[in-house]
Amino acid sequence: MESDIVGRRERKRLATHHALRAAALRLGAERGIRDVTVEEIATAADVSVRTFYDHFPSKEDAIIGFDAWRVDQLRDALRDRPATEPPLEALRVVMRRLFDESSGEWPLRMRAINSDPALLGRMFVSFIGYERALVEVIAERTGLDPNDNPYPALVTAVATAAFRASMTTARASGGSMDAAATFDGAVALLAAALTPPEGPSPC
Amino acid sequence: MESDIVGRRERKRLATHHALRAAALRLGAERGIRDVTVEEIATAADVSVRTFYDHFPSKEDAIIGFDAWRVDQLRDALRDRPATEPPLEALRVVMRRLFDESSGEWPLRMRAINSDPALLGRMFVSFIGYERALVEVIAERTGLDPNDNPYPALVTAVATAAFRASMTTARASGGSMDAAATFDGAVALLAAALTPPEGPSPC
DNA sequence: TGCACTAATTGCACGTTGTGCAGTGAGTGG
DNA sequence: CCACTCACTGCACAACGTGCAATTAGTGCA
Incomplete structure (x- = not known):
């Protein structure tokens, strides 16, 4: 499906990307996007807040995506x-x-x-x-x-x-x-x- | 056009409302919305930043309006x-x-x-x-x-x-x-x- | 294996956004 | 003249979004 995963680095990046989206999606659906902070999403995906912003410009984009x-x-x-x-x-x-x-x-x-x-x-x-x-x-x-x-x-x-x-x-x-x-x-x-x-x- | 202006208070409120929108529109057109802060808009309209947020939820709304x-x-x-x-x-x-x-x-x-x-x-x-x-x-x-x-x-x-x-x-x-x-x-x-x-x- | 090189992640600092709250003063109605 | 309402204001504070430098893991080559 995906154009073959080239290496471990790219694979890990995609993993965090997916984890962040999944966390944002889950939390956003559960409690409403307004009541979810970026910090919570990042913590749920086990990465820093700064990393979140390296993947998405905002939490809304992570959900709409x-x-x-x-x-x-x-x-x-x-x-x-x-x-x-x-x-x-x-x-x-x-x-x-x-x-x-x-x-x-x-x-x-x-x-x-x-x-x-x-x-x-x-x-x-x-x-x-x-x-x-x-x-x-x-x-x-x-x-x-x-x-x-x-x-x-x-x-x-x-x-x-x-x-x-x-x-x-x-x-x-x-x-x-x-x-x-x-x-x-x-x-x-x-x-x-x-x-x-x-x-x-x-x- | 407008449903008659009832009193001086309402008239002043509309004045500030219009002044804020005009300022946001002018500054946004001149320099781009991203480079304009709410503080600048409020200052241009000669009101406090807090007052701006009493009229518009965000600077974007002031322009789109x-x-x-x-x-x-x-x-x-x-x-x-x-x-x-x-x-x-x-x-x-x-x-x-x-x-x-x-x-x-x-x-x-x-x-x-x-x-x-x-x-x-x-x-x-x-x-x-x-x-x-x-x-x-x-x-x-x-x-x-x-x-x-x-x-x-x-x-x-x-x-x-x-x-x-x-x-x-x-x-x-x-x-x-x-x-x-x-x-x-x-x-x-x-x-x-x-x-x-x-x-x-x-x- | 060893060695540069690249890129993802991270912490830190900083300006900006948006909101709750309490106080002031001008406008309003009796 | 006297309550009462409401626009405006300053203050504090949580959250957002970004630039920068450091760290660490993955990559490619000799």
Whole structure:
């Protein structure tokens, strides 16, 4: 899965990284992010506070945790989708993976977000970086200049809107709804109505 | 415009409120929000640091500044739109006002956001509250249960996606594009493709 | 094996953020 | 004129986030 672990050093670093995230996730879900200090997270992961900040810029990022390398990962995944696939569907497939990849973390993440809705915002913030990368690839696929034509930015924005809406409604339902399934449904609803750039008029 | 100013006390409070926002906006646009401390903002507005925190929870909020009362304002505005108007168009009209109302502040706000993209995120965060209220009204208009049917949340998410996309592209163009006009165009593009809830199939 | 080299971790210091609390003074209403 | 309310203020304090230098473990080469 991971690009082969190169050495013991890198392996240990990943271990502390994971331990910090797990601790932040667990504590954040248990007591709410506001009542958890960075010191507690670091202690739970058995490292110093200073080390925490070498891995995450803030405790919120440790919980939301969309690292920079995921951007590349997502971009490559979108590039690998067949060229014949409609942009929105391609976006759905690769974004859908965000739910599946760290599926074990999502329940805790949702509980943490429930404790402080501002975390949901932080998450949407991290989407900005994703959107930028995705818009770039969509522009390649469609051959449109993203600075000239709003279509790439719009399709991507619509896809993330579906992602956000599914997150929000899943949260509103108190966890009774599956965010991933809701996301698929939302995209399907949009796909039925949205059309590719060539024909601006739907019918 | 404002619900009549009741007394001198309230008037003075609004004055300091405005002075703080103006100072934050000006300094943030000039030097970037990261290089401006709350103390500087407070000093520029000739009040104490503690007073600043009586008006805004953080310097970012002073710049982005979507107060709670605006939520009610926006909700009422949406309720006042004719029932025959398509949901997306109604959303466009009321959201469009966000650009016009404090039009004088937008140039400064854009420059501040340019200095630190995280501010754009903070702005999107504040949209969550707006979306919640708007979804509620859309649910009323369409007679759909927002917890049961994803349509209200989706239309609203799509509308704010257009808002966000227009903000982002306007920022990317370095201010050469008009965010408000771009917003209108984006919504028009979407409106041509999206259809009301009754008929899920566009044709 | 021995020896530089790199990088993760750590402690320390420091400025900044955000909040609770009590006091002051101006504005308000009877 | 007299309570009463409330914006503003200073103070203290916990927590956040970062720069810097030292330590220690892992890495690569002779």
